[in-house]
Amino acid sequence: MQNSKKTWTFTLIAAALSFVNACVYPTVFIKWIIPLYAACVALFAFAAFFFFLVLFAAKGKEKPLIPALIGTAIYTALLLGVTPLVNNVIFGAVAPWGSVLANTTLNLVFWLVMTLKIRKLSNEPFVWKPLLCVLLVLAGSAVSVVTTLPNMKATGFIVLDNVKNYEERMDTIDIYENTMETALPQTEAYDMVISHLKAPLPEGKTEKKVLVLGWDGCRADAMVMKDSRGAVDALLADGGKAYIAYCGGANYPEKITQQTATGMGWTTILTGKWADEHGIDGFGDVKTSRAPTFLTTAIEDGLADSAAFCYSWPNHEESYANDIAKSKEEGLNVAWNLSEGEEGGDDTADENTFKSAYDDLGRPDCSDIIFTIFEYCDYYGHTYGFWNDTPEYAEAFKKSNDKGLQLINAVKARPTYETEDWLILITSDHGGYVRGHGGETLMERMMFIVTNK
Ligand SMILES: [Zn+2]
Known part of the structure; x- marks a missing residue:
């Protein structure tokens, strides 16, 4: 995975998966559609796996699969752990908005760190690929945050109870x-x-x-x-x-x-x-x-x-x-x-x-x-x-x-x-x-x- 094209193909797939997921995730979470929620968590984990795989390959690891799996497990545990922590401990089970925002922040930080690290390691000479990833990440998070605002004027795409x-x-x-x-x-x-x-x-x-x-x-x-x-x-x-x-x-x-x-x-x-x-x-x-x-x-x-x-x-x-x-x-x-x-x-x-x-x-x-x-x-x-x-x-x-x-x-x-x-x-x-x-x-x-x- 040393060559730049392969690296960025994988990174873009990971970013795209995260983007789509970030848009859908809050609605799923707020309406608590359990099977879709599980699917979202699985997709986030899958995207994280791609990010880790590219990262470790770019680092020159001969067998990037195992560290990528370990990284994915840690990320997934964090994603699942943040929800009850924020909801019950910090917000006292007031509403899941806090959890959605916390998870979005977690993902935002994760995606940005990953994208920038991969860019650095792969010595990517062009700026547009990492830039596209960063834009996808920001856009996904923006949709995620906006759709969780209680007074948002609902769009036809996501109708929320407000x-x-x-x-x-x-x-x-x-x-x-x-x-x-x-x-x-x-x-x-x-x-x-x-x-x-x-x-x-x-x-x-x-x-x-x-x-x-x-x-x-x-x-x-x-x-x-x-x-x-x-x-x-x-x-x-x-x-x-x-x-x-x-x-x-x-x-x-x-x-x-x-x-x-x-x-x-x-x-x-x-x-x-x-x-x-x-x-x-x-x-x-x-x-x-x-x-x-x-x-x-x-x-x-x-x-x-x-x-x-x-x-x-x-x-x-x-x-x-x-x-x-x-x-x-x-x-x-x-x-x-x-x-x-x-x-x-x-x-x-x-x-x-x-x-x-x-x-x-x-x-x-x-x-x-x-x-x-x-x-x-x-x-x-x-x-x-x-x-x-x-x-x-x-x-x-x-x-x-x-x-x-x-x-x-x-x-x-x-x-x-x-x-x-x-x-x-x-x-x-x-x-x-x-x-x-x-x-x-x-x-x-x-x-x-x-x-x-
Ligand atoms: Zn009652």
């Missing part, structure tokens, strides 16, 4: 009573439940009842999927209303003051307070006993006789430890029904949550308040991406609706339905962005409240 697309999508949803500018605080879900329980019984009704269908990680713009909206449309057909709401603290639309995450979100809905008062500010926090959930206070205040909390995320048990203890000590009729089933992985846990609520509704004297949380959207969002273009997320929204509709129909099928005054709410704890949530973006911050009244 704020502009989100706003446009929200504008096309005609079921909401309000706009993002007039979004309701998440605490409104609590107020709706309490107001319903406190309001006088309408003519002919003898009992107040509440069913909350909580959809963990369901984005407000998921409502664009009209064909999957069974439960939501059922409530609207009964004269209900749908509202855009926000989580993340009272400081909307300015910076969030609590994470757009699960523990905080459901606790805000259950207590009517934000994290500064309810005390759940981080993973594993226990809610303060000064901010009890309406599951216990409604019974203490005589607004309801019984409540059931049907869920599968085991951390809720930690979060509401003092409410659980209080219901036991004071003999409050609250059932804390943790569903069995593998966390994520399959739908068993959600099916058990459904069954727990469904069986309750089938009893003549069902719980006065039934609060269910389905994990479908959250689980499939974390695994495949939180947006409607991800088929698994779209399917999760449909499953939430299908199960929700069955529960709504179970309410209506009750023999005593005519004499019961039901409030049915559908709501979520937070949205999601890429494969996570917790941050500032509108996609994470907006949620919704749908009522049957």
